[in-house]
Amino acid sequence: MKKIHLKRKLKPINIFAVFLLLTLISLYIVFNQIKEKIMPSLFKYGSLEAKKFSSIIINDAIDKYITEKVDINNLFLITQDNNEIESIDFNTALINSYLTDATKSIQRNLKYIEEGNIDKIEYQAGLLENYDEENLKKGIIYYLNSGFIFNNPIFANFGAQIPIKISLTGDVVSNISTEVTNYGINNALIKVYANIKITENIILPFYDKEIELETKVPIAIKLVNGKVPSYYGNLNTATPSITLPNN
Numbered sequence: 715m716k717k718i719h720l721k722r723k724l725k726p727i728n729i730f731a732v733f734l735l736l737t738l739i740s741l742y743i744v745f746n747q748i749k750e751k752i753m754p755s756l757f758k759y760g761s762l763e764a765k766k767f768s769s770i771i772i773n774d775a776i777d778k779y780i781t782e783k784v785d786i787n788n789l790f791l792i793t794q795d796n797n798e799i800e801s802i803d804f805n806t807a808l809i810n811s812y813l814t815d816a817t818k819s820i821q822r823n824l825k826y827i828e829e830g831n832i833d834k835i836e837y838q839a840g841l842l843e844n845y846d847e848e849n850l851k852k853g854i855i856y857y858l859n860s861g862f863i864f865n866n867p868i869f870a871n872f873g874a875q876i877p878i879k880i881s882l883t884g885d886v887v888s889n890i891s892t893e894v895t896n897y898g899i900n901n902a903l904i905k906v907y908a909n910i911k912i913t914e915n916i917i918l919p920f921y922d923k924e925i926e927l928e929t930k931v932p933i934a935i936k937l938v939n940g941k942v943p944s945y946y947g948n949l950n951t952a953t954p955s956i957t958l959p960n961n
Contacts, residue, residue, distance in 0.1 A: 753918060753920060753921035754921075756858060756860075756876060756918055756921075757916060757918060757921060757923055759858060760856070760858060760878040760916050760918055761916050761923075761925050763855060763856040763858070763878055764855065764878065764880045764914060764916050764925070764927075765925070765927050767827075767845070767855045767856070767880070768824065768880070768912065768914065768927050768929075769927075769929055770841060770842070771820055771823045771824060771827075772820055772910050772912075772929050772931070773929075773931060774841055775816040775817075775819040775820045775823070775836075776816055776908050776910075776931045776933060778816070778819070778836075779812055779813075779815040779816035779819060780809070780812045780813065780816050780908060780933050781933050781934075783812055784809070784812065784933060784934055786934050786936050788805060788808060789804070789805050789808065789809065789906070789934055789936075790802060790803070790804060790805065790904065790936060790938075791803040791804075791805065792938060802894065802902070802904065802938070804890075804892060804906075806890075809890050809906070810890070813888050813889075813890060813908060816888070816908070817886050817888045817910070819836055820886055820910065820912070821882065821886045822834075822836070823835050823836060824880070824882045824912070824914075825882055827850060827853065827855065827880065828853055828879070828880060828881050828882060829853065830850065830851045830852055830853045832847065832850045832851055849877075852877075853879050854877040854878065854879055855878055855879065855880060856877075856878040857875040857876065857877055857878070858875070858876045858877075858878055859874075859875055859876075860874045860875075860876055876918060876919060877918075877919070878916065878917070878918060879916075879917040879918075880914045880915065880916060880917070881914065881915040881917060882912065882913075882914055882915075883913050883914060883915045883924055884912065884913025884914075884924075884926075885912075885913070886910070886911075886912050887910075887911045887912075888908065888909060888910045888911070889908075889909050890906060890907065890908060890909070890933075891906075891907045891909055891930075892904065892905065892906050892907070893905040893907075897937060901937060901938065901939055902937070902938040903935070903936075903937055903938075904934075904935070904936045904937075904938060905932060905934070905935050906932070906933050906934040906935070907930050907931060907932055907933065908930075908931045908933050909928070909929070909930050909931075910927075910928070910929045910931070911926060911927070911928045911929075912926070912927050913925070913926050913927075914926075914927060
């Protein structure tokens, strides 16, 4: 009795399906490796660029809406008896009105950058001269060469360019803090700072992550002659935070 051998041939459509499945699996593995191992390294550098860019916007708003407007003589109310300082009070209402304007400006400008509306950005001449205008119109603050991942100066300028974008995802929170210290003999050195905290999303291809940027900018320094008191009035603590929701 003869044995009958049956041979089945794979149909072309089955071969294509297997090939497509293997290709998709390979691509998934490659992209997963890029996301898990390569992108975090690029993100570290991208976050530095985003923080540098945001700091420019923040410092410009502080200069324009606070530093240029603040009159130190109106900022502090100092009560003295001969050479003895009895109290030092801080004009919270005045500085908070300036801080609100600066905070709104920071929020607007970061949103304009995100949307590519750079013509609407409020900034001093030459502030963004180190950034490409056409890239900013696309919402891109920086292009990073992929050769950066080799951590070698030779390859740093080679490879595909990876765009870095930022997105304002959280509230803009700001407040004023102060420091009072002894300075020399019978002198008080008063420093006033604007504290800004924003939450941004750093966007890279196949990868994005939120970061918090906190900036402390000095806005006024005053030297007061006289013995420093134990009570500083409104200088003891930071002023209430001003929070502007990200609409």
